[in-house]
Amino acid sequence: MAGIISRFKDIMSSNINALLDKAEDPSKMIDQYLRNLESDLGKVKAETASVMSEEKRWKRQLDECTENMEKMHRYAEKALIAGNEDDAKLFLEKKSELVNKQQTLKQSYEIAAGNAEKMRSMHDKLVKDIGELNARKDQLKVKLAVAKTQERLNKIGSSIDGAKGNMSAFDKIEDKINKQLDEANAMAELNSLKEENNIDDLMSKYDDEKSTNPEIDDELAELKRKLGL
Template sequence: MGGILKRFSDIMSANINALLDKAEDPAKMIDQYMRNLESDLGKVKAETASVMAEESRSKRLVDECNDEIAKMQTYAEKAVVAGNDADARQFLTKKSQLVEKQASLAHAYSMAAANAGKMKEMHDKLCKDIDELRERKETIKAKVAVARTQETLNKIGESVAGAQDNLSAFDKMEAKADRMLDEANAMAELNKTAEQADLDDLAKKYDTQASPGVEDELAEMKAKLGLK
């Protein structure tokens, strides 16, 4: 009995919050704690039933002994009334033996009752812890799930931030490429303009014709008018 009382003394001081604070994974810890408590509760129930049975047996023995003491007292009185002192002495001797036995039985009953009280206390404490854990189990798991989701979002956010940095670098490269293309197009346009100017000058060389002299033009005009 002493061993099981010592083993379950730790259960009496168990603190669910303290256990969860130390847990790396509260969701798994709370499931494990629940299994441990239910296993302990089954053992405590069995031991409590045994101790309570011992308490009942001890109480019955005390009651039976008290009944026998009362009977011996009654028989002794009847023997005295009947004038049979020798019989009365025998009844009183038996009563004396029963009184000594009753003291021993009462002591055993007292210990059995104390043990039963301790076991009942532990049983009630375990039941209370299990009820509390059942009520909080899903809430705690939900909080853990939210926390893990937030951690995932935080990691994704860090990745997105890194991607944004990469996009920014690509934007800079694209802007540089656009600038290079614009400069190349501008240079091509300038080259085209210079080449066209040269061609125009060359064409003017062949398009230019000598202007007729004033005298030739005057003679041609007179000819048309029929003048000499």
């Protein structure tokens, strides 16, 4: 009996919520704990039935002893009424023996009754825990699934934040490249304008001399003729 009480001591002191809080995987913990409880419940039921049977046996013997004590007392009274004092004495001696036996039986019964009460408490707690877990199992698993989904979303969010940082860095690089390209294009445009100006200057060197006013030229020629020049 002591072994059974010791073996199931943790069942009596266990706290479902505390166990789930410590579990790395609450979903697996729920299923495993239920399997353990179902197994324990079978053992406790068998042991409880055995202890309760023992309790009844000691109670029956105690009741029989008490009934025999009362019977010996009644027979002692009848013997005295009949004037048979020696018979009455024998009945009282038998009653005295039964009194000692009653004390022993009473102690045994009290121990058996205590053990039966402990086993009944274990049984009732196991039934309650199993019923509670079965009622909460699906709800807990749904909550756990939601929690895992949220964890994945949080990780994705962190990845997106990292991607945003990378995109920001890429934008800066792109801006720098665009700036270099714009500067190169501007320089090329300036070089093109300079080349065109040089060609224009070179072409003007070979252009005809600047033309003068024809009327002035004619008048100048007439004046040179008169002067004999």
